[in-house]
Amino acid sequence: MARILDVGCGPTKYPGSVGLDMNPNTAADVLCHLDKGGLPFRDNSFDFVRAEHVIEHVADIIATMEEFHRVTRPGGTIFLATPHYTDYSSFRDPTHRWHLNTYSFLYFYPGGMHGRDMWYTKVRVKEVRNYVSLLRLWRALGFEFLVNHSRMFRQFWEHYLSFVIRGKLMEFTFEVIK
């Protein structure tokens, strides 16, 4: 059976997972504050680590990704969901420290930015899926399909269009490389 960790699980924990949260008024099995020490698990403990609407809150994204990477087995999966920085939800919560886009995790890819590895962390993941959803109007007009259809169109959208045709939610699936 897959070992699943749901970080920041809130009141609705992912079925069959170990739930982790800092807030005791949730479905958490383990109470822990991500910014105060790491995750209370051994290396390679999980096949699948998911963190929905967590990464935009943490004090240190690199340190947090290193912890997610550490507790996930080689070849395991990390799933993140977080607002795109052009969505109003990115600015609706006074505890959102970071405003991110679809390139924010290039940092952890082999050959990271412009073909060069970033040297601030040794953690590496492979992008399996990167999906950005848009607001209803733009989806109805076919922009969500286009933006996710090709890398080039997504880049064009990020550079030229995203303040008008605004993003909403980003979903990243990474494969852990060790």
Next chain:
Amino acid sequence: MALILDIGCGRKKYPGSIGVDMSPAGQADVLCDWTKTLPFVDSSFDQVRMIHIIEEVDDIFRMLGEAHRVAKPGARVVIMTPHYTDHASYCSPAHRWHLSSFSLWFFSDQPKEYDYYAPAQYRERKVRVELLRVWRALGFQFLINRSRPLRKFWEQYLSFVIRGKTVEWELEVVK
């Protein structure tokens, strides 16, 4: 006489208020690090003002908790901060948070599990967005402030073009 507290009053203290600040250069009556605790007893003030300060503090919930503590039941807390689409939100390297007109929704909508983060209870009495002069002249400011759905539509679809300037809240202290 109504007792008014002006937190982070700077050089332009609200007339008739007690000013609190860190620097002696302004008009402060009380010098202290107001980002941590306020040196007043519970339920002392009829009004608490926080003008252009919440975007700079480490912990907004802690500040609003302290303001709640020193305010009387039913007192008003007035907050002003730059909208995240205004250039002013990015002008100061001391600005930690970039906020919208829905950033204090925790306090008024009060979803249960959020009590942990924001235990102080407020009722949102007024939210007002100010826009740049051109947009105001064209009537957008009037429209946006007319209803919550219109304001939400503006936040979701329009605010990077018809950009915001300042957001002002009036919260009622619930004890």
